[in-house]
């Protein structure tokens with residue numbers, strides 16, 4: 001089962017963290033950007049090639065530290081078709097390095113369109129007699145706001161293809177409470193969505209006790225994270241908001257169960273942009289990223305134990 005694979009990788013690496021691959025032009029070390037601009041001019045293609053070289057360097061130094069990477073689709077869509085080509089190459093390169101790949105796309109729509117999204121990122125499409133895999137990610141983030149008929153197509157693909165989804169439950173952004181903290185009947189909206197995620201996944205429990213329907217819960221709301229952990233014992237958490245958004249190890253400690261299972265903590269900019277703090281010219285970006293990822297691992301492990 002997909003989440004079992006993620007949890008096993010976390011145990012092997014002794015590290016419950018995921019490195020976000022959210023490249024932006026301003027995060028790329030100058031020597032990499034310059035090289036690709038010289039080859040292809042000031043174009044989207046040059047930026048996309050620079051993104052891939054940047055990601056490849058990161059994956060080469062992170063694959064034995066972190067169990068997973070989380071490419072943020074917005075960063076690749078920003079560059080149009082060459083950006084999506086880089087997204088695909090990044091997914092393939094990371095998976096070939098043994099990493100679990102979570103595509104952060106926050107997709108959803110009415111059922112038939114949700115099915116197309118699930119085929120695109122997690123499944124396949126038949127063209128004539130040939131079954132083709134567009135992106136082949138291990139997991140995808142999903143917005144459940146359309147209700148269960150928009151989530152079920154993803155779950156079907158998860159079951160058929162051994163994949164997972166992470167439904168947005170309580171997001172890390174400052175205004176997440178405007179809608180997610182509203183009272184709906186006798187529950188807060190984010191708990192309604194959390195309960196929905198756990199209910200929709202109930203027939204897919206794996207070896208570690210988690211379903212294929214995970215939840216995104218922000219590190220920036222530690223008391224909500226703690227409550228949700230107690231409430232949703234079969235739901236695996238993807239926790240963004242550590243690092244650049246201010247979340248700390250202390251804030252995320254309650255994302256885990258007593259065995260140190262059940263969650264993976266994301267950090268993107270604090271790893272990708274670590275080189276900008278070394279005072280050097282970016283030629284050391286892989287060393288800086290690896291050091292930041294190891295520091296994060298040690299920080300999180302200082303507040304929990306993985307059995």
Ligand SMILES: O=c1ccn([C@@H]2O[C@H](COP(=O)(O)O)[C@@H](O)[C@H]2O)c(=O)[nH]1
Pocket residue numbers: 020022072104170171172173216217218240241242243244245266267268269270
């Ligand atoms: O609630 C959410 C859901 C998703 N994200 C995404 O996670 C990373 C966080 O990046 P940092 O640089 O570590 O802040 C980014 O891709 C967000 O889109 C989130 O932050 N909060």
